[in-house]
Amino acid sequence: MFAAFLQYLFSGLTSGAIYALAGLGFAIIYNSSQVINFAQGEFIMIGGMSSATLVASGVPMPLAISLAMLISMAAGIALEKFAIEPARNSDVVTIIIITIGASIFMRGAAQLIWDKEFHSLPAFSGESPIAVMGATLMPQSLWVFAVSGVVIVALWWFFNRTMFGKAMLGTSHNRLAAQLVGVGVKKVLLASFALSALLGAVGGIVVTPITFTNYEAGIMLGLKGFSAAVLGGLGNGGGAIVGGLIVGIAEALASGYLSSAYKDAIAFVIILFVLFFMPNGLFGKRGTDRV
Amino acid sequence: MLAIIIASAPLGFSNTYFYDVGVNAMFNAIVCVGLNLLIGYAGQISLGHAGFFALGAYGSAILTVTYGVPPIVAMLLSAAVVGLLAFVVGRPILKLKGHYLAMATLGIGIIIHIVLKTESKITGGPDGMSLDNFSMLGFTIMGDRMWYWVSGVLLVLTVWLALNLIDSPVGRALRAVHGSEVGAEVVGVDTSSYKVLVFVVSAVFASIVGSLFAHKNGFITPDIGSFFHSVELVTMVVLGGMASIFGALIGAVILTLLPQILAAVEQYEAMILGAIMMGTMIFMPKGLLPSIVSSVKRLGGGR
Numbered sequence: 229m230f231a232a233f234l235q236y237l238f239s240g241l242t243s244g245a246i247y248a249l250a251g252l253g254f255a256i257i258y259n260s261s262q263v264i265n266f267a268q269g270e271f272i273m274i275g276g277m278s279s280a281t282l283v284a285s286g287v288p289m290p291l292a293i294s295l296a297m298l299i300s301m302a303a304g305i306a307l308e309k310f311a312i313e314p315a316r317n318s319d320v321v322t323i324i325i326i327t328i329g330a331s332i333f334m335r336g337a338a339q340l341i342w343d344k345e346f347h348s349l350p351a352f353s354g355e356s357p358i359a360v361m362g363a364t365l366m367p368q369s370l371w372v373f374a375v376s377g378v379v380i381v382a383l384w385w386f387f388n389r390t391m392f393g394k395a396m397l398g399t400s401h402n403r404l405a406a407q408l409v410g411v412g413v414k415k416v417l418l419a420s421f422a423l424s425a426l427l428g429a430v431g432g433i434v435v436t437p438i439t440f441t442n443y444e445a446g447i448m449l450g451l452k453g454f455s456a457a458v459l460g461g462l463g464n465g466g467g468a469i470v471g472g473l474i475v476g477i478a479e480a481l482a483s484g485y486l487s488s489a490y491k492d493a494i495a496f497v498i499i500l501f502v503l504f505f506m507p508n509g510l511f512g513k514r515g516t517d518r519v
Numbered sequence: 520m521l522a523i524i525i526a527s528a529p530l531g532f533s534n535t536y537f538y539d540v541g542v543n544a545m546f547n548a549i550v551c552v553g554l555n556l557l558i559g560y561a562g563q564i565s566l567g568h569a570g571f572f573a574l575g576a577y578g579s580a581i582l583t584v585t586y587g588v589p590p591i592v593a594m595l596l597s598a599a600v601v602g603l604l605a606f607v608v609g610r611p612i613l614k615l616k617g618h619y620l621a622m623a624t625l626g627i628g629i630i631i632h633i634v635l636k637t638e639s640k641i642t643g644g645p646d647g648m649s650l651d652n653f654s655m656l657g658f659t660i661m662g663d664r665m666w667y668w669v670s671g672v673l674l675v676l677t678v679w680l681a682l683n684l685i686d687s688p689v690g691r692a693l694r695a696v697h698g699s700e701v702g703a704e705v706v707g708v709d710t711s712s713y714k715v716l717v718f719v720v721s722a723v724f725a726s727i728v729g730s731l732f733a734h735k736n737g738f739i740t741p742d743i744g745s746f747f748h749s750v751e752l753v754t755m756v757v758l759g760g761m762a763s764i765f766g767a768l769i770g771a772v773i774l775t776l777l778p779q780i781l782a783a784v785e786q787y788e789a790m791i792l793g794a795i796m797m798g799t800m801i802f803m804p805k806g807l808l809p810s811i812v813s814s815v816k817r818l819g820g821g822r
Contacts (some may be wrong), residue, residue, distance in 0.1 A: 264618050304596040311797050318804040320617050322565050325757050328750050329796030336789025451625070451746070458622045496626035502625050504611045 232363030235367045236484040242369045243474020245376040249431035250453025251468030253424035259400035259463045260420035263323050266332040269450020274300045275429025276441035280347035297429045304425025338443040344513050353439040368437045375434045461512025531674050538663035541614045545670040548771035549677045551755045553724030559761035561717045562697035564621050566749050567628025571722040573744025574601050575729025577642055580650045590653045594730040598723050606720035609715040647740035666735050681764050698732040758799055760806030769808055
């Protein structure tokens with residue numbers, strides 16, 4: 229009984245950590261530009277696909293992983309430079325369509341550069357499961373927890389202790405004021421897309437040994453990350469992490485105890501339920517409209 | 520004018536394939552005119568309308584095949600159920616703003632899609648369902664030509680209905696909601712009722728077209744309710760031009776034809792489609808029709 233529960237909890241935490249990273253990516257871009265980037269899932273896919281194919285073609289794992297992160301960041305920067313920057317002052321709907329267009333474009337490119345097959349990475353440190361009170365834990369899940377933890381701490385340090393991080397945070401609070409005190413808002417925008425792409429890539433790389441990846445893998449991961457970000461309250465980093473973990477655990481429990489077919493629906497049922505009662509997410513700021 | 524275009528277009532059609540594409544374009548156009556009332560006029564986004572479309576289609580399929588209900592009754596019954604559903608979820612959902620609204624409608628669409636895919640005892644699951652022609656009073660709509668005329672008449676009717684709605688007090692209230700919701704409330708517009716009303720109207724349009732599409736195709740799969748189809752519908756509206764009925768028509772026609780043309784370069788289809796979506800929105804953020812109209816006006820003014 230308890231062992232089964234623990235087992236679901238482990239798998240929930242593993243996917244929850246990935247949703248949390250994706251959700252953080254949404255939050256970072258949203259904070260600096262008020263844009264919801266529907267191509268966030270594609271960064272995860274690019275990270276997974278490029279590391280998997282590089283390793284398969286004989287590149288040593290650490291090098292392949294670094295290259296995959298660079299490739300994702302390049303994609304993020306290109307997206308900001310060529311698609312978001314020129315459309316800065318457009319409607320919400322217009323920008324949503326631009327980022328969805330970008331995600332379709334990236335999927336098309338991935339299908340062309342790689343293929344439609346599933347790819348995998350070897351697990352970072354062996355495949356022998358660890359027994360924990362009757363449940364089993366794959367070493368790769370530990371990697372996912374550890375890497376996500378390190379990334380989250382590093383982000384906190386970046387936003388609270390470095391000059392550039394503080395500048396980014398400042399821009400999210402008040403763009404004009406930040407500009408007045410000398411923050412290069414354009415640079416901040418570029419950095420936020422690069423950082424989100426990096427987060428996505430890291431998530432994609434650590435989870436590929438467990439879930440495999442293909443050119444379409446980013447769609448659902450992206451949407452779940454978006455749910456995580458909205459659940460926690462858009463633009464709230466801590467909220468996105470909690471939201472991601474809630475979505476991941478709820479999903480794992482539901483597929484264990486209810487029906488695995490409805491696994492993907494759970495995230496959206498939760499989000500609708502929460503939004504009905506808390507229109508700004510769990511930790512969102514109560515906004516007032518300026519007329 | 521629209522009636523003339525629809526009536527004269529077949530002169531250029533050399534085979535039934537053109538009729539088939541034409542019918543699909545007009546089906547999409549009807550959905551888009553409805554969706555445009557919501558997005559373009561009331562300013563509320565929906566990323567879940569394919570869900571309503573699919574519910575209409577499956578409603579018709581299940582009622583006619585499993586329960587032997589006449590098609591017209593099945594269509595109206597499904598539309599009523601979808602309308603009711605939209606009404607029930609509309610109230611809490613339309614209180615949300617911007618990205619939260621996008622998330623909620625997206626969620627509804629995806630939940631519908633997953634239910635259709637999973638409840639295979641009722642819906643046939645991912646394998647889909649087949650159903651018969653649409654017949655009424657001993658008269659059966661068959662073949663692409665007949666469907667062409669039927670959908671043509673329906674499209675003209677829809678456009679007429681939409682144009683009237685926009686010019687009515689309801690339409691003015693909606694545009695006020697788009698301009699400034701608080702402003703509209705201050706002058707006494709019951710904004711949430713109006714928003715729910717358009718939401719229901721656009722959902723019913725989608726449902727009816729879904730039913731017709733199911734009968735015309737004779738076979739449906741859950742993928743007509745996918746997130747991608749919802750995105751396609753919204754893109755048609757925004758690409759053609761928001762808050763412009765004819766813009767929505769143009770958007771629907773272009774995005775129906777595009778995949779047919781791009782099928783020739785199969786490998787690059789997704790990349791080109793994505794690039795066109797990005798390019799149009801970057802260079803013509805208001806959509807094709809309004810941008811073209813304003814640049815023509817500018818040219819005319821210069822002379």
